[in-house]
Amino acid sequence: MKIAASVLLVAALAGCSTEPEPAKPLPLEQQPVRTRALDQSVHDGVTFLLKSQERGGYWGTGCRPLGWDIYASAPGSHMAFKVATTALCAMALREVAASGILLDPMKSEAVAAGRRAEDWLVGPGIKVRRASQDEIYNVWGHMYGLQALAAAIRDEQDPARLESLKKGALEHLDLLDRYSTTYGGWNYYDFAYLTQHPSLEPTAFGTSAGLIALKEARAVGLPVSEKLVRGAIRLLEKCRTPENTYLYSYDWRYHPMGIINRPAGSLGRTQAGNDALTEWGSKAVPAADLTAGLERLFKLQLYLECGRKRPIPHEAYYAVAGYFYYFGHYYAARLLPLIPAEDAKIYAKKLSDTIRPHQEEDGSWWDFGMWDFHKPYGTAFALLILKRCRDAGSE
Numbered sequence: 001m002k003i004a005a006s007v008l009l010v011a012a013l014a015g016c017s018t019e020p021e022p023a024k025p026l027p028l029e030q031q032p033v034r035t036r037a038l039d040q041s042v043h044d045g046v047t048f049l050l051k052s053q054e055r056g057g058y059w060g061t062g063c064r065p066l067g068w069d070i071y072a073s074a075p076g077s078h079m080a081f082k083v084a085t086t087a088l089c090a091m092a093l094r095e096v097a098a099s100g101i102l103l104d105p106m107k108s109e110a111v112a113a114g115r116r117a118e119d120w121l122v123g124p125g126i127k128v129r130r131a132s133q134d135e136i137y138n139v140w141g142h143m144y145g146l147q148a149l150a151a152a153i154r155d156e157q158d159p160a161r162l163e164s165l166k167k168g169a170l171e172h173l174d175l176l177d178r179y180s181t182t183y184g185g186w187n188y189y190d191f192a193y194l195t196q197h198p199s200l201e202p203t204a205f206g207t208s209a210g211l212i213a214l215k216e217a218r219a220v221g222l223p224v225s226e227k228l229v230r231g232a233i234r235l236l237e238k239c240r241t242p243e244n245t246y247l248y249s250y251d252w253r254y255h256p257m258g259i260i261n262r263p264a265g266s267l268g269r270t271q272a273g274n275d276a277l278t279e280w281g282s283k284a285v286p287a288a289d290l291t292a293g294l295e296r297l298f299k300l301q302l303y304l305e306c307g308r309k310r311p312i313p314h315e316a317y318y319a320v321a322g323y324f325y326y327f328g329h330y331y332a333a334r335l336l337p338l339i340p341a342e343d344a345k346i347y348a349k350k351l352s353d354t355i356r357p358h359q360e361e362d363g364s365w366w367d368f369g370m371w372d373f374h375k376p377y378g379t380a381f382a383l384l385i386l387k388r389c390r391d392a393g394s395e
Helices: 002-017 038-052 076-097 106-121 138-155 159-178 204-219 226-239 250-254 267-279 287-299 301-307 324-334 341-358 374-391
Strands: none
Touching: 038 076, 038 106, 038 341, 038 374, 076 106, 076 138, 076 374, 106 138, 106 159, 138 159, 138 204, 159 204, 204 226, 204 267, 204 324, 226 250, 226 267, 267 287, 267 301, 267 324, 287 301, 287 324, 287 341, 301 324, 324 341, 324 374, 341 374
16 A cells, blocks of 8 residues: 555656646748838838948948958949948938838938938049959949939038039939940840940839939939930830840840740849839830739749748849849839839838848848848838838838
8 A cells, every 4th residue: 555655656756847848940931030110110211221321421342351252342232332332321311201100309310321422422422433354243233323413412402412412413324324335225244255344234223213313313304314324224114024024235136035034033123023014104014014014023933932031143043143032122112102002012011021021120221242242221111112002001
């Protein structure tokens, strides 16, 4: 009897001391994602830009290599990235400050930071040039520099500052013309004949960005060359395919069904091409293709997700590169005012729901590691996207 009681006591004590098995971790795709409300997301993104702006008014230094940095000669190519990044940040701060999302003192701080960036673009920023015979990243600086300064010119009331902004914008405009390719449009490399006007076939996405910058420059009265515009439009129309996609670059015209040119490979370019051609009044893009392109963007979204943050360009499926992520979604957001309002509200919500979960704890967004430029430019693109989503009725 005593033995039986002892056995029962030991069993009871053993049962009391047994700890429950720890819960198995959820698979990555089932783990909750911290998603901020749109206005809070914008607020945190602006906070990041304010904290990361350098004393001179620019963003990024090129002095923090990540180990997988792309082909780029110092210091010329790094200066090009600095100008383009600073221009995007200036645009984002200007647009968000005017949107009603921010309250003082943050609104005033954002305005001041944006103006410092614009002043840098018309000062040191206009010194950016071709880094070498084959590296022409400076075209990105001229495109976004011109676009940012056009926005500043539109709103500026001070005559002296307005004159300075116009002078800087004209310099970027002249250089954008000077570095257009012999085919029309723009490429950021010349691996062909290394000529003054680059001889390598232009990219569809660079040409799209350039055309949009020229459109905004003309809207504020800057003297944009008709020849430059017509050449770029003609080239971009040639890059457009019957699938509502765009060739990666004009040299792919002999291989239009290459994977990089198929719908999944073109996701990050299609919206930019459709936006540029539509804004310039081209008849090559039917109105229905704007919404069809947006619908496809979200249907095939995972292909862009697979490329986001990968360190090597074009290593993802369909040769998607990480840097197309926020670039492509920005131009998708620019399409929202060009489609019916009820459709715009639907796609604005999809865009917002896609972008906000990728915000980092420090308030930034990024898609492709590049020294210390990736977080500022990614954050700028994201803010420009979310502002347009809000304008279209998304919360």
